[in-house]
Amino acid sequence: MDTFLLEAMINGILLGGVFALLTIGLNLIFGVIDVVWIAYTELVMVGMYAIYCLYSGLGLPLLVACLIAVAFVTVLGALVHFLIIAPILDSPPINQLLATGGLLFFLQSFATLLFTTDFRNIGVRLPSLQLGGMFISTARLLAFIVALIAVTCLYLFLKYTYWGLAIRAIAQDRHIIGLMGIDQRWAYGITSAIGGALAGLAACLLVLQYDIQPFIGNSFGPIVWMNCVFGGLGNLVGGFLSAFIVSEIIAISGYYISTDLSYACAFAAFIVIMFFKPRGIFSK
Amino acid sequence: MLELKKVSAGYGAFKALFDIDMSVQAGEAVGVIGPNGAGKTTLLRVISGLIRPWSGTITLNGQEIGGKPAYEIVAAGIAHVPENRRLFPRLTVEENLKIGAFVHSARGQLRERLAWVYDLFPRLKERRNQLAETLSGGEQQMCAIARALMSRPTILLMDEPSAGLAPVIVDQVFELVQRIREEGFTVLIVEQNIQSLLDVVERAYLLEVGTIKLAGTAAEMREHPFVRTAYLGM
Numbered sequence: 001m002d003t004f005l006l007e008a009m010i011n012g013i014l015l016g017g018v019f020a021l022l023t024i025g026l027n028l029i030f031g032v033i034d035v036v037w038i039a040y041t042e043l044v045m046v047g048m049y050a051i052y053c054l055y056s057g058l059g060l061p062l063l064v065a066c067l068i069a070v071a072f073v074t075v076l077g078a079l080v081h082f083l084i085i086a087p088i089l090d091s092p093p094i095n096q097l098l099a100t101g102g103l104l105f106f107l108q109s110f111a112t113l114l115f116t117t118d119f120r121n122i123g124v125r126l127p128s129l130q131l132g133g134m135f136i137s138t139a140r141l142l143a144f145i146v147a148l149i150a151v152t153c154l155y156l157f158l159k160y161t162y163w164g165l166a167i168r169a170i171a172q173d174r175h176i177i178g179l180m181g182i183d184q185r186w187a188y189g190i191t192s193a194i195g196g197a198l199a200g201l202a203a204c205l206l207v208l209q210y211d212i213q214p215f216i217g218n219s220f221g222p223i224v225w226m227n228c229v230f231g232g233l234g235n236l237v238g239g240f241l242s243a244f245i246v247s248e249i250i251a252i253s254g255y256y257i258s259t260d261l262s263y264a265c266a267f268a269a270f271i272v273i274m275f276f277k278p279r280g281i282f283s284k
Numbered sequence: 285m286l287e288l289k290k291v292s293a294g295y296g297a298f299k300a301l302f303d304i305d306m307s308v309q310a311g312e313a314v315g316v317i318g319p320n321g322a323g324k325t326t327l328l329r330v331i332s333g334l335i336r337p338w339s340g341t342i343t344l345n346g347q348e349i350g351g352k353p354a355y356e357i358v359a360a361g362i363a364h365v366p367e368n369r370r371l372f373p374r375l376t377v378e379e380n381l382k383i384g385a386f387v388h389s390a391r392g393q394l395r396e397r398l399a400w401v402y403d404l405f406p407r408l409k410e411r412r413n414q415l416a417e418t419l420s421g422g423e424q425q426m427c428a429i430a431r432a433l434m435s436r437p438t439i440l441l442m443d444e445p446s447a448g449l450a451p452v453i454v455d456q457v458f459e460l461v462q463r464i465r466e467e468g469f470t471v472l473i474v475e476q477n478i479q480s481l482l483d484v485v486e487r488a489y490l491l492e493v494g495t496i497k498l499a500g501t502a503a504e505m506r507e508h509p510f511v512r513t514a515y516l517g518m
Contacts (some may be wrong), residue, residue, distance in 0.1 A: 178354025
């Protein structure tokens with residue numbers, strides 16, 4: 001196998017880490033609360049601007065800025081639930097879709113108002129790692145490692161804590177959850193906060209790789225949504241794996257065809273697969 | 285212990301229960317019988333807080349619980365085994381039991397409670413790492429009852445525990461109910477299988493179109509001419 005292909009494939013896997021974070025966050029919210037957060041990747045945009053303000057503006061150390069940003073987006077996630085979703089929980093899904101769609105435009109416009117549409121960056125660029133004849137992006141490697149650690153922590157939380165158990169149970173049967181002594185509002189609030197935390201963490205990892213602008217969420221939103229559907233909506237493991245499969249499709253098609261067309265190739269593959277497996281590639 | 289006074293409830297514009305008066309004493313087993321659509325399930329749902337009463341009062345040991353959310357009512361001591369068991373299919377048996385011990389008073393005693401229900405239902409211990417969806421119907425009912433017992437309720441509500449099970453298994457389920465009774469639990473059971481139900485309860489109510497038509501001891505119900513012709517087919 002030639003080194004360039006190998007390099008593309010390794011970078012593809014590394015790219016998958018952040019996608020996996022976002023896919024799991026969105027999938028968790030969808031699976032547990034049964035609502036579609038159209039504005040999910042806009043939370044990432046907010047997180048990136050938060051880091052920009054704290055680091056470039058206030059001059060805080062990068063790590064501190066990142067921690068504050070994660071906390072901020074975590075709270076924002078809970079607020080999105082309690083202020084926007086909770087009041088319309090029993091409304092038809094289309095209303096919930098419109099409400100979070102409205103949030104998307106609100107956040108994008110608000111960011112434009114505050115920061116204009118200029119591209120900003122925090123001026124931190126990690127060097128590439130040279131390995132054999134290959135160049136591996138350190139920022140992506142870091143993102144991949146941190147994403148895996150975060151996903152592992154989430155897994156342990158869902159598997160071994162009472163609230164984690166409650167969150168998994170709600171995804172399976174929400175109507176009797178009260179009979180178990182579980183306050184559904186809390187479970188939804190915690191789920192949304194976790195979704196926010198994952199978006200905030202993704203913001204920390206992406207701010208090292210991309211410039212910040214009000215519409216950066218559009219660059220990730222469609223692909224994250226596609227990952228969710230690809231792996232089966234609400235299926236966390238499926239979403240996790242499909243994040244890597246999709247980013248590998250992007251990387252390999254970028255190598256063989258053209259980087260400009262790599263996302264288009266991923267979407268084309270997605271459309272074809274949906275004909276055969278409309279409920280996700282891991283559906284039985 | 286549990287007391288309902290003039291309780292009415294329903295769904296949307298549809299009223300399903302009309303001024304229900306009912307009581308269950310500590311240590312007692314009480315049955316509710318009646319045809320499909322009589323409001324039996326609604327009655328349990330209103331007691332456990334899954335739906336709110338429209339009017340009337342529900343008290344547990346003198347404390348008003350009517351209209352409280354379900355999660356507070358569990359903590360107050362009422363556990364509800366819902367119709368069709370409703371286990372969480374993709375959680376293991378032990379996880380299903382663990383979630384039954386979610387209420388604060390139960391969490392600290394998870395180990396003891398698990399040991400206790402495994403002692404009551406050894407079959408569940410054998411299957412504790414299996415997903416609940418892989419259990420047979422009878423085992424699922426066992427697991428659903430055990431899950432409800434994990435909160436150590438003062439009163440256990442059971443909705444059609446024999447529904448959808450093979451006749452042999454139905455007998456086993458009523459043996460289970462008998463065992464729970466011997467453990468000293470107070471139970472309120474809704475059932476269509478009237479013959480078997482009257483063997484395990486002391487008193488029963490007959491519910492028809494949302495009102496209590498008859499009430500009496502199990503023996504009285506069995507001998508009542510109306511019950512005999514309409515429900516026991518004699």
